[in-house]
Amino acid sequence: MNYSQKIQRLKDRRQGLYSRDGAYNFAEALNGTAKLEKFQQLAEPEAVKYAIGAMQAVDADYTLKSYAEGNRVRDRLAEGLAAANIPAAFDYQGSVPLDVHVRGNSDVDLLVLHDGFVTVDAAAKTAYSYHDIPGKTPAEELAGLRAECIAILERRLWGAKVDATPSKAVSLTGGSLQRAVDVIPSHWHDTLDWKRTGDKRHRDIYVLDSKLAQRMKNRPFMHIGLIEDKCKTVRGSLRKCIRLLKNLRYDADKAIDLSSYDIAALAWHMTDQELAVPFGVDLLLVERVRSHLKFLLDQPSYRAALFVPDGSRLIFDKPEKVHALADLFKEVEQLSADLAREINPLAAYAGLPRHQVLNKAILL
Numbered sequence: 064m065n066y067s068q069k070i071q072r073l074k075d076r077r078q079g080l081y082s083r084d085g086a087y088n089f090a091e092a093l094n095g096t097a098k099l100e101k102f103q104q105l106a107e108p109e110a111v112k113y114a115i116g117a118m119q120a121v122d123a124d125y126t127l128k129s130y131a132e133g134n135r136v137r138d139r140l141a142e143g144l145a146a147a148n149i150p151a152a153f154d155y156q157g158s159v160p161l162d163v164h165v166r167g168n169s170d171v172d173l174l175v176l177h178d179g180f181v182t183v184d185a186a187a188k189t190a191y192s193y194h195d196i197p198g199k200t201p202a203e204e205l206a207g208l209r210a211e212c213i214a215i216l217e218r219r220l221w222g223a224k225v226d227a228t229p230s231k232a233v234s235l236t237g238g239s240l241q242r243a244v245d246v247i248p249s250h251w252h253d254t255l256d257w258k259r260t261g262d263k264r265h266r267d268i269y270v271l272d273s274k275l276a277q278r279m280k281n282r283p284f285m286h287i288g289l290i291e292d293k294c295k296t297v298r299g300s301l302r303k304c305i306r307l308l309k310n311l312r313y314d315a316d317k318a319i320d321l322s323s324y325d326i327a328a329l330a331w332h333m334t335d336q337e338l339a340v341p342f343g344v345d346l347l348l349v350e351r352v353r354s355h356l357k358f359l360l361d362q363p364s365y366r367a368a369l370f371v372p373d374g375s376r377l378i379f380d381k382p383e384k385v386h387a388l389a390d391l392f393k394e395v396e397q398l399s400a401d402l403a404r405e406i407n408p409l410a411a412y413a414g415l416p417r418h419q420v421l422n423k424a425i426l427l
Contacts, residue, residue: 064401066109069314073116074100076166076313078125101427108405114349114398115425117310118303121164129159132242133171136220136235140175140246143215149208150178156247156283158323161290163305165313170243172232174283176268177208177250186255201250202278205271209233209248216246230274252280264288282373286324289372290331297338303345304330304338304352311394319394320387328371328378329356329388343424346402350418353399356392360385 077100102116120126137153144151157172158164182201199207213233216225222238232245249268256265264285269278294301308326312319321329333355340347359366366385369378379385403410403420410420 064110064397066113066401069113070103070109070116072314073113073310074103076310077116077121105425105427107425110398110401110405111346111425114307114346114402115427117165117307118345118348119306119427120162120302121166126159126162126164129164129171129242130155132240133159133173133244135240136216136244136246137173139219140212140215143219144175144208144211147211147215149211151208152176152178152251156281156287161287161302161327163290163302163309163323163327165306165309170245172245172247174247174249174268175208175212177204177248180204181251181253182269183253184255187253187258190255190258201269202271202276205248205250205269205278206273206276209271209273212246212248227273230272231270231279249281262288280375282375285373286327286371290327293331293335293338297335298342300338300340300345300348301330301333304333304348307349307352308391308395311398312391315390315394317390319390320383321391324371325378325384326391328369329359331372332369341424343426344422346406346421346423346425347418349395349399349402350421353392353395353417356388356395360389360392 100116100119100122102112102119105112105115107115133155141151141153154174154176155172156174157170159171180201213225213227216223216233216235220235220238220240223235223240224237226234226236229245232247235244235246247270249270252267252269254265254267256262257267264282264287266284268281268283270281271277272279290301290305305327308330309323312321312326330352333351337351337355338348340351359369363385366379366388367377370376371378379388399417399421403415403417406423407415407420410417
């Protein structure tokens with residue numbers, strides 16, 4: 064396997080040289096031409112450089128730029144919605160706030176929350192004396208919010224491409240924007256736990272599916288919170304495993320139909336013991352991930368019962384995801400084998416298990 068090419072693709076991706084639709088960003092390329100990332104400077108074999116780089120966080124400057132572009136869109140929407148007398152709040156969900164984005168130009172998921180109403184769990188309504196307000200249904204309110212968002216984006220960000228074909232998001236790319244921004248019309252949904260604790264992770268949202276003309280419940284802050292909690296426990300290893308799998312998916316020769324959300328859920332189900340590695344021994348995580356995916360493939364009953372972290376749905380809710388898991392496993396298996404061979408070419412002949420060979424500290 065040509066890891067020199069993989070390293071170049073990884074560098075290009077991390078520095079945002081390609082847009083979501085595959086267009087080359089010449090401005091970013093000029094800025095990043097002379098930039099050599101730390102993983103590229105390692106005096107190690109190419110497979111080692113790739114594995115270490117694939118687990119590292121995207122440069123902080125690119126993350127800040129992602130938020131800056133999201134905030135530009137937010138401010139235009141805030142102005143337009145205020146003029147249209149639609150109260151709105153804004154927040155972020157997805158890979159960027161979780162710090163598991165692997166591309167400098169990763170999509171920024173901007174939640175546009177209709178702040179004129181809130182729905183509540185039955186238990187919360189009973190406990191806190193909420194009253195239903197007559198008028199439009201929540202789905203109708205969200206449809207109006209979506210239509211107004213589309214009009215504002217087309218009017219105020221005219222140089223950008225506004226794509227309203229996705230059912231849940233309005234996608235914004237090009238023009239003066241240096242990041243793709245997905246605008247997601249939604250509204251708050253209060254749970255009893257949210258009212259009791261004030262912990263944001265217990266506050267749910269509903270997102271409009273415009274094609275079905277109905278709302279879909281979502282728990283983005285619980286998802287972020289649970290992964291953050293576990294990642295702190297294992298000293299950052301969980302995020303490294305998520306980034307590794309996402310990069311392997313991008314670099315695979317064939318499409319692997321698992322979402323970033325699915326991949327985060329797969330890694331989240333690794334045990335603390337699997338994720339706990341000595342400081343600097345990140346290569347060992349490759350073998351731990353390989354072993355975890357192999358277990359999922361070999362244990363269909365266990366695999367079929369796995370939920371995403373927030374418990375909202377099963378990970379393998381479609382049969383084809385099992386095939387995608389097998390394809391992702393092959394990528395990890397290949398990387399693990401290549402790492403072992405490059406670190407110790409005689410390891411396979413000597414019968415050394417990979418976890419012993421990969422138990423090597425690589426410090427950036």
